[in-house]
Amino acid sequence: MARLQILELPEGTGDDRPPFILVIDEVAFDNPVYERFVADEELATGLASRVGARAVLVFEDTIDIPANDLTLTHVQEAADGNVIRLRVEPDLEGFTETVMTEVAKAQAEVMDARRGERR
Template sequence: MARLQILELPEGAGDDRPPFVLVVDQVPVDEPGFEALRRDLNEGDVAARIGARAVLVFEETIDIPANEVPVDPDGYPLKIRIEGDFQQFHEQVREEVAKAQAEVADALRQGLR
């Protein structure tokens, strides 16, 4: 059975969304579905319909390293959680709030004179 993979390409300046290439591998050429795929590819509308830059079709298995999913010892996809260090951000927010409060207090004092 054929596999579908996405190969993401580097973004260009005018790209609205990340460009990609559709890679179809393990395609048995002796099946009726291959003829339909070849007909659609020859008419040139598959890539345009899905928004891909190109569609590549192979009989062999093509491994795209970027699509490899790391797995844990049990064989399940490994999930990595990244937490930001917000201490500096919190300090900046506090300073800005204190500055804004001081400006409002000064404005009120000047308005009451």
């Protein structure tokens, strides 16, 4: 199943919020979403402007963005000299589906708007 990630970019002067790129990975080449993005560059551009991204990148492979690792590790030495490690991993169950639903809605709105322009 496709994943959505945010690649934050360095802020420039005049940026009112941090710039980012929307990265969609693990999309099979035969997936209609991938085919639409490849066939219609304006679709990606429209989606990017709609969500405030500088660009949308779509990949078949898994793209790991180290800054997006949400695993937290805390190491502390106890009074008796033992080391305590606490690892916290987020529970993002359902998050991908929710985001993909919103992306699909945005894509449909872009396509509807483009159809309206052609009339």
